Amino acid sequence: MSDGAWRALIAQTADGRGEPGRTFHLDLSAQPTEVRHARTFLRARLARYPQLPLDVVLLLASELVTNAMLHGRSRILLDVCVFPGAVPAQGGARPGAGATVLVAVTDASPTVPRQQRRSRSQEGGRGLQIVRELANEWGWLLLDDAPGKIVWFRLGAGAVEGPTRRRRNPARGGEAGVG
Numbered sequence: 045m046s047d048g049a050w051r052a053l054i055a056q057t058a059d060g061r062g063e064p065g066r067t068f069h070l071d072l073s074a075q076p077t078e079v080r081h082a083r084t085f086l087r088a089r090l091a092r093y094p095q096l097p098l099d100v101v102l103l104l105a106s107e108l109v110t111n112a113m114l115h116g117r118s119r120i121l122l123d124v125c126v127f128p129g130a131v132p133a134q135g136g137a138r139p140g141a142g143a144t145v146l147v148a149v150t151d152a153s154p155t156v157p158r159q160q161r162r163s164r165s166q167e168g169g170r171g172l173q174i175v176r177e178l179a180n181e182w183g184w185l186l187l188d189d190a191p192g193k194i195v196w197f198r199l200g201a202g203a204v205e206g207p208t209r210r211r212r213n214p215a216r217g218g219e220a221g222v223g
Contacts, residue, residue, distance in 0.1 A: 049185050049194055050148065054125050057146045057198055065125040065146070072120040074113045074151075082109045082122050086147075093126055093143050095201040100178050101145055107171035108149040108195050116151025116192070123148045129201065144180075148196040150187070157184050157195055 054065055068089045072078040083102045090098055105122070112120045129142030157172055175182050179197035186193050 048189075049187065050123055053146055053148060053185075053194075053196055057125065057144060058127060063127060063129075065127045068124040068126075070122040072109065072113075072122060074117050074120060076113065078113065078120065079106050079109050082106065085122070086124065089124060090126065090145065093128065093145070093201075095143050096126075096145055097199065097201070101147065101199055104175050104179055104197050104199065105147050105149070107174055108147070108197070111157065111171050111195070112149050112151035112153075115155060116153040118152035118192070121148075121150040123150070142201060144198060144200045146196065146198050148194050150192060150194045152190070152192040154186060154191050154193060156186070156193060 054067070058065060068085070070082065070085045072082060082105055086102055086105055087098065090096055090101060109120060109122065112118075125146040127144045127146075129144060175197055178199075180200050182195075182197035184193050184195045
């Protein structure tokens, strides 16, 4: 992933938190088994943040890695940044209660992600719809320094349920869902 784009996404996520995020990185090939490898990697790294909706993070990351594998057909980079967070509660703050995770998947395809219209009888094509519906925020960025793109999402401990609103991604014109 472009270091500048990754730092910008982290800075947006950290805005006003005043705390450093913990970052993790995994290189993947465009093989179907890599989706399982990505889930195993995320499960191990996020185990210490039980407040995060791990099943949702794994589902969304699986969708993005699968899309990168199918459409990017190149080396895939999975980057994760977790902000532990804390929210005030009776008797003090609860560590991790305000945790947020940023997940970014980079591939070499410059084709921007777009949601496809699918009938109920079709098996695939719903990945971005799932990401849009479940993530607090998502979007994409084209890379400056190489062909390719980053597709990302943010999800917090108190993830919004139900449909999200869509807005333009101020970073580069990509769509972003905001919950």
